[in-house]
Amino acid sequence: MSEKLDQFARDLLEKTRANKLDWRIMANPMGREEFSVDLEKEYRFHIWLVVSGENRAITLQLWKDQRPVLESVANNWPGISNGEIVQERVKRFRAYSDLFDAVRESVYGGEETMGEVEQLLRRIG
Amino acid sequence: MILHDLFDWSNAGVGGVGLLLTIAAIVQATGAKRAAREARQAVYHRNAADSFSEIVRLAEQFATWVECERRAEAVVQVREIVLRLARDRGEFDRFLASDADKLKDVESNCQRLADMLGQEEFPLSSSAKRDLFRDTLMIVQELSAVLGRVRAKGDQEE
Secondary structure: OOHHHHHHHHHHHHHHHOOOOOOEEOOOOOOOEEEEEEOOOOEEEEEEEEEEOOEEEEEEEEEEOOEEEEEEEEEOOOOEEOOEEOHHHHHHHHHHHHHHHHHHHHHHOOHHHHHHHHHHHHHHO | OHHHHHHHHHHHHHHHHHHHHHHHHHHHHHHHHHHHHHHHHHHHHHHHHHHHHHHHHHHHHHHHHHHOOOHHHHHHHHHHHHHHHHHHHHHOHHHHOOHHHHHHHHHHHHHHHHHHHHHOOOOOOHHHHHHHHHHHHHHHHHHHHHHHHHHHHHHHHO
């Protein structure tokens, strides 16, 4: 867990939603869904989701000069402390999940793309 | 003759005191009855507030499971809310007034989400997630508002 990467996740979400980042899909032999985006000066972010039943883990990684330098993982098990759900962990997972959704949408296209494809298929008959 | 008058006066006096005591007893009994009714009403209000407070707690937990994208836990929680709402709506019906209809709507929304989450995987598209988060938040808001009104009504009548 890295607080700095949590802050980067919030910034990345904002820029991704504004279509200012060019995320691309990564071919991944491990079967996980992974995307990456290049910044200037050899910096790059990777984000991937691993789903196992109800469990989800999202990893955000910062790369510099072709190697990872920082990594942070958020999972969807909220954790209980003194009988109460730890809300901080819930918020953190939400931030990472929202970022992952925004990245996926920016790569595949959102509802508009689906609508267009549906129309095209309908036109074919 | 004088003795006869004395008897009449003392009889009248005893009758008057008896009447006063009877009136006092009736007044006391009426007061006690009212006090008992008010105490019963206060307990009823307290029970209603406690029940809806528990439902709000369940709804908040449901919202947390939804935010964590944990379908199985969310389904269990929302089904519990549906059952509690049906029971408490029936029990506190005369106290809820117009909120009874509102709770009926919340109950059917919860039922819809329970059916959806029970049949499908957790939605993967961000728009479906947004809809689910919005509906869940709305349920927590509605139930919290009802709880606030139930508490305010209880405070007013106490």
